[in-house]
Amino acid sequence: MQNMYGNPMGIKNQVFTPDDDNDDDDYENTNPCDPKPALPSRTNRRMNKAIKDDLPLKCMNEPAKQPPSVWTTPQKGMIPKETPRFQPPAIGLDFSSGAVNAAFSDTTARNTFPELEAMPHHNKQRPGRSKMVVLTGLMVIIFLALAGVTAFISLRYIAVAEKVVDLEETVSDLQKNAKSEQGNVKAEVADLNNTMVKLQDMIVVNIKQIKEIKKTLENICTRCPVGWYMNGSSCYYVSMEKVSWDEARDECYKMNSVLVMVKDKTESEALKKLFKENGRYWIGLRRDPKEVHIWKWLDGEQVTFTNWGVNEPNYYSNVEHCGETISGPWNDRSCADKINYICKKIRTC
Known part of the structure; x- marks a missing residue:
């Protein structure tokens, strides 16, 4: 072949x-x-x-x-x-x-022979396929975790958003109430201001009327009782007899007057023309029975203006509870001692 x-x-x-x-x-x-x-x-x-x-x-x-x-x-x-x-x-x-x-x-x-190509290829792909399965599982787990976190954040966001809305509504209501209250307060303040202005005007008018009445009384009432000295709108009586502090207080009460209470420098200077030289006179001044270092007037008012003499009051022998004036300066003395006194009352018609 x-x-x-x-x-x-x-x-x-x-x-x-x-x-x-x-x-x-x-x-x-x-x-x-x-x-x-x-x-x-x-x-x-x-x-x-x-x-x-x-x-x-x-x-x-x-x-x-x-x-x-x-x-x-x-x-x-x-x-x-x-x-x-x-x-x-x-x-x-x-x-x-x-x-x-x-x-x-x-x-x-x-x-x-396709199986000759498929079988080795299949054997080569088995490790890669396992890796793909593992990676797919991890991706699914990560996706589920992210979904859970996202859902949780969404729920929290919704809850917070609702609270924010409630707070905004509350704040809005408070602002409305505050504006309303502010308007009411402004109106009340305006009313009070008007009332104060009216009261001030009335006080000024009353003061003027009081001054006019006082001048009228001074012109009408120009006399004090017999034996009394006039000083401004007051009458003073200087006793001739000597008595204790308690007796002097009672005698003044009988004449509708009180032991003189010298509460300012003006009245202290006005009394100098009534005093005899080195004369001693009871005044309405006495120690507090509960606190001997506190001096009070007969009306219960604590002493603020003072005219004590040198080194006075010295509370000699712990018996000097009453006050006297020695032609001006004050001195503490035993209430049982007997000296002259001065009474005071408002001048009447």
Whole structure:
């Protein structure tokens, strides 16, 4: 049997000789049942296995594995030092050759045996798929956590917003009430101011009337009882008899008057013309029964204006509880001593 180039096919053992310089038919005359020569482009082990499994289909009468041929195992000294590079024929390829079929079986092998590609790919993807499952689980957990936090924040925000609205309403009501109260207070203050102005006007009018009445009384009432001295609107009586402080108080009461109470400097100066030289007179001044160091007038008012003499009051022998005037200056003295006294009353008509 010859191929398309006229060369015999099926020769099992073809001896390679160094004299054969024509390489155009070397590739086509190889035995397809022999192992394929080493090709630079066939490096995939799966493709090699597929090609080896496919070779018995080309050689039904021969076993799948053959002993090394002369082509695949040349004798020592017959192989040139440099193996010639593969050159395809000038006209075409013989696709009936097992080597050619093996050279172009990449696409066929991949399409014929898809499980050879799928199984290793599947094994390679199993660790990645586990990682994807773990990452997906983590993402789901993170998403649920974020959803929970978002829901909690939303609920808190809603609660706070409601409280803020309530507070704003309360503040608004308080502001309205404050404005209303402020208006009422302003009105009351205005009324009080008007009332104060009216009262001031009335007081001024009353003072003027009092002054006019006082002048009228002074013009009408120009006399004091017999034996009394007039000083302004008051009448003073200087006794001729000498009595104790208690008796002097009682005698003044009998004449509708009181022991004189000198509460200011003006009256103290006015009394000087009534005194005799070095005269001693009881006045309405006495120690507080509960506190001996406090002096009070007969009407219970505490002493503010004083005219004590030098080193007075000295509370001599712890018995000087009453006050006297020695022609002006004051002195403390025993209430049982008997001296003159001075009575005072308002001038009447």
